[in-house]
Amino acid sequence: MQIKVSALQMKMTDGIKGYIEEKLSKLEKYLSPESEVKVKVSAKKERQKVEVTINSVGGQIVRAEDVEEDLYTAIDIVCDKLNRQIVKFKNKIRDKQFNGESIRYENLDFSNESEDYDKDYEDQENNIVIERRKKFDMKPMSPEEAILQMELVGHNFYLFTNQDTFEINVVYKRKYNGYGLIEQE
Numbered sequence: 214m215q216i217k218v219s220a221l222q223m224k225m226t227d228g229i230k231g232y233i234e235e236k237l238s239k240l241e242k243y244l245s246p247e248s249e250v251k252v253k254v255s256a257k258k259e260r261q262k263v264e265v266t267i268n269s270v271g272g273q274i275v276r277a278e279d280v281e282e283d284l285y286t287a288i289d290i291v292c293d294k295l296n297r298q299i300v301k302f303k304n305k306i307r308d309k310q311f312n313g314e315s316i317r318y319e320n321l322d323f324s325n326e327s328e329d330y331d332k333d334y335e336d337q338e339n340n341i342v343i344e345r346r347k348k349f350d351m352k353p354m355s356p357e358e359a360i361l362q363m364e365l366v367g368h369n370f371y372l373f374t375n376q377d378t379f380e381i382n383v384v385y386k387r388k389y390n391g392y393g394l395i396e397q398e
Contacts, residue, residue, distance in 0.1 A: 214241050214248045221255035232285060236292040243299045263287040265295060275299060275365045298365055305361055356394050359384045
């Protein structure tokens with residue numbers, strides 16, 4: 214497991230870095246050695262924010278963040294969230310067998326979310342401002358696998374390539390429970 218720690222608007226001390234690595238090392242039993250764990254720590258007045266993204270070669274992404282007054286408390290909460298998400302994911306995979314190879318628990322090699330682009334892009338004709346761009350690789354997977362991945366990243370929707378049709382689909386959480394699937398016609 215490769216841990217990359219970065220700090221924004223604060224100085225990263227060896228103590229903080231060591232504490233983060235110690236807490237995240239407890240997740241090693243779930244992750245492969247090639248897993249990449251990105252940790253962003255930032256501070257603004259009384260807000261200490263910790264964001265952790267675990268990327269896998271298999272295409273799964275697990276993400277958690279928390280904001281607290283105490284940095285060490287935020288680190289503890291984020292690590293607990295990640296542990297719960299990974300265990301929940303593991304149990305769902307164990308309980309439900311998928312035909313595709315896009316999710317296989319023993320091969321959970323977390324690393325596939327690409328860089329965020331915070332550059333502003335302005336469309337000259339319509340004055341439409343795109344404030345953030347995000348690119349990621351879409352592995353073919355079933356809608357059920359996409360729902361699991363959506364839950365892991367904590368989003369309300371997830372864009373993926375359908376393993377049966379090889380078309381771009383979207384799964385989303387419906388307002389009053391359940392999930393929806395958007396397919397091309």
